[in-house]
Amino acid sequence: xxxxxxxxxxxxxxxxxxxxxxxxxxxxxxxxxxxxxxxxxxxxxxxxxxxxxxxxxxxxxxxxxxxxxxxxxxxxxxxxxxxxxxxxxxxxxxxxxxxxxxxxxxxxxxxxxxxxxxxxxxxxxxxxxxxxxxxxxxxxxxxxxxxxxxxxxxxxxxxxxxxxxxxxxxxxxxxxxxxxxxxxxxxxxxxxxxxxxxxxxxxxxxxxxxxxxxxxxxxxxxxxxxxxxxxxxxxxxxxxx
Numbered sequence: 582x583x584x585x586x587x588x589x590x591x592x593x594x595x596x597x598x599x600x601x602x603x604x605x606x607x608x609x610x611x612x613x614x615x616x617x618x619x620x621x622x623x624x625x626x627x628x629x630x631x632x633x634x635x636x637x638x639x640x641x642x643x644x645x646x647x648x649x650x651x652x653x654x655x656x657x658x659x660x661x662x663x664x665x666x667x668x669x670x671x672x673x674x675x676x677x678x679x680x681x682x683x684x685x686x687x688x689x690x691x692x693x694x695x696x697x698x699x700x701x702x703x704x705x706x707x708x709x710x711x712x713x714x715x716x717x718x719x720x721x722x723x724x725x726x727x728x729x730x731x732x733x734x735x736x737x738x739x740x741x742x743x744x745x746x747x748x749x750x751x752x753x754x755x756x757x758x759x760x761x762x763x764x765x766x767x768x769x770x771x772x773x774x775x776x777x778x779x780x781x782x783x784x785x786x787x788x789x790x791x792x793x794x795x796x797x798x799x800x801x802x803x804x805x806x807x808x809x810x811x812x813x814x815x816x817x818x819x820x821x822x
Contacts, residue, residue, distance in 0.1 A: 587639035587818035588618045590680075592673050592693075594646050595624045595666055607798030608644055608690070614801070615811035617818060626671045632679060640789075640818035641680040643673055643693035645796060648759055654704040661708035663758070674700045686789035686817040688810070691757055694782060694792025703765030708758050709778055719776050721755045727799040730754050734780045734795075740771035741791050742781045745809040753780065753795035760794060789817035 589612050593602040602624045609619040619642070622634055635641065648663040650670055658665070673693075677700045680687050689697040695705055706712045709721060723731040730752035736743045743749065751772075761779040764770060771791075772781040784790035793810065801808035 585819060586616055586618045587815060588620055588637070589640045589642055589815070589818060590622050590634050590638040590676070591619045591642045592644050592669070592676065593621055593624055594644065595669055597666065597668070604644065605798060607796075607801070608642060611798050611801055611808060611811040612642065612815060614808060615815040617811075617815040622672075622676070624668055624672065626668055626675075628675055631672065631676050635676060635679045635683060635685065638685070640686040640688070640814065641676055642814070643677065643687065643689040643696055643792075644798075645691035645693065645756075647692065648707070649692075649695060649699055649705065651705070651707055654699050656704070656707070659707050659711075661711045661758075670696075681790065684788075686814055687791070688789070688814040689792035690798065691794060691796055694761060694794050695759060697790065697792040698761045698765045698768065698782060701765035701767060703761060703768070704763040706760050706762045709760050710758065712762075713776075713778070715776050717776050718778075719774060721757055721760075721774070721778065723755050725754075727754060727756070727796065728803045730800070732774055734772040734774055736772040736781075737770065740769075740781075741783050741789065741813060742771045742793065742810070745813055746806060751806075753797075754800060755794075756796060757794060761792075789814060 612619040650665045651658045673696045768782045781793045797807040
């Protein structure tokens with residue numbers, strides 16, 4: 582039983598123009614390095630197919646990608662909302678709900694934190710630069726290698742993210758213009774950027790339902806500390822086996 586490697590469903594990127602599903606290798610490599618077995622989901626809105634996949638898997642990873650349709654959280658799409666993927670929106674929201682109801686651990690990265698938050702009733706900044714009143718806004722879409730951390734986060738002690746880093750501060754990379762605005766009921770903020778932008782959320786119970794705004798899949802090969810979140814996620818998936 583100790584050798585069991587949990588199987589983890591991974592949501593795909595999708596090019597609607599070319600009809601291509603794909604994934605950055607860092608997500609799947611990170612899961613494998615942490616002891617799991619990643620399975621790339623097909624891009625589908627067939628709920629029966631998603632039900633079967635989630636039932637057979639031990640956890641769900643929701644990956645980065647385009648903006649969400651703002652109507653999903655009760656707003657119109659403003660001019661600064663970017664490309665949206667209606668099929669991904671429907672697929673990932675249903676997959677998250679199904680995994681949550683089945684007690685499966687969930688890890689969301691970048692877009693993933695945003696989809697988790699919206700799924701459970703939270704809202705987003707469609708554009709942090711246009712909608713936040715902060716005058717000390719830092720740069721959240723870096724002009725630096727994807728593996729390079731460009732800003733700090735302040736972490737809530739006792740949170741899962743704190744356990745992953747073992748510190749109340751860490752440095753992360755940043756590639757986003759949207760962010761969590763109103764946190765979904767049942768969730769709490771576990772870290773923020775110095776300008777107050779939310780960098781991670783997690784479920785208020787001990788369940789592993791965590792979303793982070795940065796991209797650890799680009800970072801862990803350069804610094805092993807960024808793999809720890811993958812390890813905690815995979816270990817949580819093992820516990821449910």
